[in-house]
Amino acid sequence: MFASINPYSQKKLKTYRPDSQSVIERKLKQADRAFADWSALSISERIGYLRNVSQYLTDNKQRYGELMTAEMGKTLKEAVAEVEKCAATCTYYADHAESFLADQPIDTEAKSSFITYQPLGPVLAIMPWNFPFWQVMRFAIPSLIAGNVGLLKHASNVFGCALAIEEIFRESGLPEGAFQSLLVDSSAVEGILKDKRVKAVTLTGSGHAGASVASIAGSQIKKSVLELGGSDALIILADADLDKAAQVAVKSRMQNAGQSCIAAKRFIIEKSVKKEFTDRVLHHIGQIKQGDPMDDATTMGPMARLNLADDIERQYRESMAKGAKLLSGGLRSGCNVAPILLDKVKPGMAAFDEETFGPLAVLIEAKDEADAIRLANQSEFGLGSALWTRDLEKADRLARQIQAGSVFVNGLMRSDPHVPFGGIKTSGFGRELSEVGIKEFVNVKTVWVEKT
The missing domain is CATH 3.40.309.10 (Aldehyde Dehydrogenase; Chain A, domain 2)
Structure with missing residues (x-):
């Protein structure tokens, strides 16, 4: 059993039963089915759902702030501000995603040629506890608008936040399976990442965890983005x-x-x-x-x-x-x-x-x-x-x-949806946020039409 413990009082808040292998399989099947439906929507339709997410976050910021504070100890003022930042990021991508992902014409000798940006599929996110909503949302919002679906392996001390984030997307109207939380420990990550239905992975965490996940992803030829901390x-x-x-x-x-x-x-x-x-x-x-x-x-x-x-x-x-x-x-x-x-x-x-x-x-x-x-x-x-x-x-x-x-x-120093976020050296690779971040988990496809 996983336990959520209030760090200020050291009182146990709740326990969570780990997902069994059969539950993991069910969630992977749901993600695969949801991707087919979600990616078939137009980007403007997906944006509509994400505007719902922004409003839902705003309407429930106090409740979610209190949950964060209880589970990991940040002040309530900081927690509510974190929810507000997530809502603002939804709005930012809702306003800009169509231009970020628009087909890009290229001047060549062909009759026409262009770049188009298409989603990859289910993306696994391995996230830490320190910003339990923001770390997840800064991945999930651009990835979902791009047409991917999300699978969240959150830190076990904030599983209440993990389930709340799943609730937010569900209550905002996204199809069943578009975003799911996996209640598992790190030992289950390798099997999930090696599953053919999972197309990519993003991790925010330690250098040790990043090296392990990057190694598994590399062995499967799957895209990975790593944010591994720093000594700024x-x-x-x-x-x-x-x-x-x-x-x-x-x-x-x-x-x-x-x-x-x-x-x-x-x-x-x-x-x-x-x-x-x-x-x-x-x-x-x-x-x-x-x-x-x-x-x-x-x-x-x-x-x-x-x-x-x-x-x-x-x-x-x-x-x-x-x-x-x-x-x-x-x-x-x-x-x-x-x-x-x-x-x-x-x-x-x-x-x-x-x-x-x-x-x-x-x-x-x-x-x-x-x-x-x-x-x-x-x-x-x-x-x-x-x-x-x-x-x-x-x-x-x-x-x-x-x-x-x-x-x-x-x-x-801060993260902001307008500008790319990420590091170099052992702080990781890849970027989140901005136009750069929304293009991390897409197929940058060239289409070339010859003259006839």
């Missing part, structure tokens, strides 16, 4: 607006109790302004209010699971053993971890080398801007990054030198 650099140059930079840095690092793939994790600061910036960061960390995530006064809830809090504790203690200095935080009660700020962090420490998935920020001193870029790129990860400087010409030059899937200049 936030670079503070000497001419930065330190007040704004510190406020945004703390928000980026500590939102969702620090459990975000794309978040400022390594604060890399030019030496001349390091003390000023550190003082401002400490001030903003001091404003964080921990407590019951259902309480509107709480600004940071607990981490989602005890083992995740264990890992953050290990990372900061190992880093301190190698010379890092604790400036604030570190006290822990169960899943509740007081926001941690470490100074004097260097390569070779866990807090520099590993992804720190919790409320742990680190300060890294750079000699100058060239050294800051070197330190930012001295990572096996390459998901997001941020750069703070008042000199926008310099920002343009340096942003091109940062090895990451995105660079945010003088602003908060």
Whole structure:
């Protein structure tokens, strides 16, 4: 049995029986049948259903927000905002999908030639718990509008959210089987992915999980998209607006109790302004209010699971053993971890080398801007990054030198439906969101008509 446990109270919310092999087979058959019907609809018809999804999310945002908060601990305000973001993304794709997927004429010697974009079939999505609605919806919305159908293997601690997302699509009128949740653990993934009816896979998770899924998909010659987290650099140059930079840095690092793939994790600061910036960061960390995530006064809830809090504790203690200095935080009660700020962090420490998935920020001193870029790129990860400087010409030059899937200049690192999201190096490959994302799971087909 799988159990959903409230991370703040540690009370068991609900248990779920794993899908048997016969249930998995039934769901695969339903997905296969649903694809035939769903893909036969015009894109404008599919868009109509997704507008229903947007409205349904909006109408039920409080209920779904409370479910997220109960299952994984984010504040209710963050959870409701997550549902709103999902609804807005539905609207974005409803407004733009027809132009994104329109046939593209190509000028050749043929009588006519064009590219057309056609769906692949059932796509398996393996998703994490930290943004239990958004991670799923940013895959599902564009994939469904393109004509694919979805099979969700969600993290077992948020199976309530998994079933709620299935409910959303069903109540919005999509045909039976167009989107289904599989209540299985990771041991079942290989068999599902090897099934001939499953045409592709997307995964957001750890590097170990990504390597395993990519290997299975490769053995079956199936498309895969991987988003595998990061150790994002936030670079503070000497001419930065330190007040704004510190406020945004703390928000980026500590939102969702620090459990975000794309978040400022390594604060890399030019030496001349390091003390000023550190003082401002400490001030903003001091404003964080921990407590019951259902309480509107709480600004940071607990981490989602005890083992995740264990890992953050290990990372900061190992880093301190190698010379890092604790400036604030570190006290822990169960899943509740007081926001941690470490100074004097260097390569070779866990807090520099590993992804720190919790409320742990680190300060890294750079000699100058060239050294800051070197330190930012001295990572096996390459998901997001941020750069703070008042000199926008310099920002343009340096942003091109940062090895990451995105660079945010003088602003908060985030995912947004208007722009592609994804990473390089061990942060994965492929992209979600925007026009690029909707074309990840389609057949880019050439049609060539000869002159007669």
